[in-house]
Amino acid sequence: MTEPALELSERYWRGDISIADGQSPFTRTDASAVSEVAPRTGFIDTYGNVSALSTDQGLVLFDTGSRSVVRPMVQSLRRWSKARVHTIVYTHGHVDHVMGTSRLDEEAESRGDPRPRVIGHDRVPARFDRYVRLNGYYSIIGRRQFFETRLREQAFGAGDGWPKVYRYPDETYRDTLSIEVGGERIELHHGKGETDDHTWAWVPGRRLLCVGDMFIWVVPNAGNPQKVQRYPLEWARALRAMAALDAEVMLPGHGPPIVGGDRIRQAFGETAELLESIHDQTLALMNEGCTLNEILHTVRIPEHLTERPYLHVYYDDPEFMIHNVWRLYGGWYDGNPAHLKPSTDAAVAAEVASLAGGADRLAARAMELARQGDLRLAGHLAELAFLAAPAAEGPRRARMVVNQRRAAAEPALMAKGIFASAAMQARDPNWRPPRRMVVKRKLRAVARALRLR
Numbered sequence: 001m002t003e004p005a006l007e008l009s010e011r012y013w014r015g016d017i018s019i020a021d022g023q024s025p026f027t028r029t030d031a032s033a034v035s036e037v038a039p040r041t042g043f044i045d046t047y048g049n050v051s052a053l054s055t056d057q058g059l060v061l062f063d064t065g066s067r068s069v070v071r072p073m074v075q076s077l078r079r080w081s082k083a084r085v086h087t088i089v090y091t092h093g094h095v096d097h098v099m100g101t102s103r104l105d106e107e108a109e110s111r112g113d114p115r116p117r118v119i120g121h122d123r124v125p126a127r128f129d130r131y132v133r134l135n136g137y138y139s140i141i142g143r144r145q146f147f148e149t150r151l152r153e154q155a156f157g158a159g160d161g162w163p164k165v166y167r168y169p170d171e172t173y174r175d176t177l178s179i180e181v182g183g184e185r186i187e188l189h190h191g192k193g194e195t196d197d198h199t200w201a202w203v204p205g206r207r208l209l210c211v212g213d214m215f216i217w218v219v220p221n222a223g224n225p226q227k228v229q230r231y232p233l234e235w236a237r238a239l240r241a242m243a244a245l246d247a248e249v250m251l252p253g254h255g256p257p258i259v260g261g262d263r264i265r266q267a268f269g270e271t272a273e274l275l276e277s278i279h280d281q282t283l284a285l286m287n288e289g290c291t292l293n294e295i296l297h298t299v300r301i302p303e304h305l306t307e308r309p310y311l312h313v314y315y316d317d318p319e320f321m322i323h324n325v326w327r328l329y330g331g332w333y334d335g336n337p338a339h340l341k342p343s344t345d346a347a348v349a350a351e352v353a354s355l356a357g358g359a360d361r362l363a364a365r366a367m368e369l370a371r372q373g374d375l376r377l378a379g380h381l382a383e384l385a386f387l388a389a390p391a392a393e394g395p396r397r398a399r400m401v402v403n404q405r406r407a408a409a410e411p412a413l414m415a416k417g418i419f420a421s422a423a424m425q426a427r428d429p430n431w432r433p434p435r436r437m438v439v440k441r442k443l444r445a446v447a448r449a450l451r452l453r
Helices: 005-014 067-080 101-111 124-133 135-145 149-156 232-243 261-287 292-296 318-330 345-356 359-372 375-388 393-409 413-427 436-452
Strands: 035-038 041-044 050-055 058-062 085-089 117-121 171-173 176-181 184-190 199-203 208-212 249-252
Touching: 005 035, 035 249, 041 067, 041 249, 050 067, 050 184, 067 101, 085 101, 085 176, 117 124, 124 135, 135 413, 199 232, 232 261, 232 318, 261 292, 261 318, 292 318, 345 359, 345 375, 359 375, 359 393, 375 393, 393 413
Parallel strands: 058 085, 085 117, 117 171, 208 249
Antiparallel strands: 035 041, 041 050, 050 058, 176 184, 184 199, 199 208
């Protein structure tokens, strides 16, 4: 039996359970029950939460979950209500929030009901188009970001492949949209944050906010190193706009609800403060002429914020947010002229290894630094050693060990995934980097295909 969402929320808020205990509100996958968090308001607390409003015309759903929870989600929903699904609102187009819609379409057809009306921001279709166009790339980074099979299946379903088929919205909007279903007025608002297609909803008759991934019970996902642009300042502004409303219930995209106006205002206000602090510090240092590397090692988060039960580092890393702020305002040049038109990584590695007395010397020093606890510098040397001699035992072992230690030391799943993937790649003795001529042949083939189009 799942723990009721409101009881779980209370325990997280008080700090009775926390990420330190190995229990993250962000990665829950229990779709076995609907918690009624307010009159006629249901909530399925799972990976990619689903919120449901019961109205006189049928159900209004906010999101439909990931592929991994579709079946239990629909079963739980039907134990709670037999009413038709009238409207589905996508809070954004991430695959952990939209993959149950096709199943609900099928259910409607089998019941003889009209297909649910799906509403989303007008950038959602472009996101789905990008997912189809870059399906291979998203599959690769999905395997790397969610390095454990369990995490990967939570995020986008069984298997390694990124979804290829999406249920597009029937209706889109740009800035705001007010809808009415069964006498219930629902106000939809666009707000950039983790995505550029995000919707948060205000239901004034219930003093209810459905906010999607504007709030996820951990440090905001505003930096993801493998994904498209995030918007920390706009995210903070959306949080402050929501905090100004007279809400008593807040239903997030990950983690349990928060009930009580004071708690909602505190959680939103302090999350906004964290985002604003990173944004403003980064801009101040950019205005002083600092390089990206200097900024990464200078910006600090106010300590009182990191202690909050909803601002622990778990999925994203505040350091990664700095990269996104820099990219948004400063482009991709990081201030190091060697990076503007660089040599190949392998050529640099070979030269450094030669100067150091061989790749094994670099690997040995990397291991020594790792033992001393300087994992950042160890990472540089291990990578250089491996690139200089990828088939040699010493460099392969150094890369594996250093990245294993880095993965173990990191609190953020994104960093863990990248380091763990590098370690696994080094551990595989059959792995070889692509030969230069193979790469050239592939590039020539792509060029020919483009000319023929």
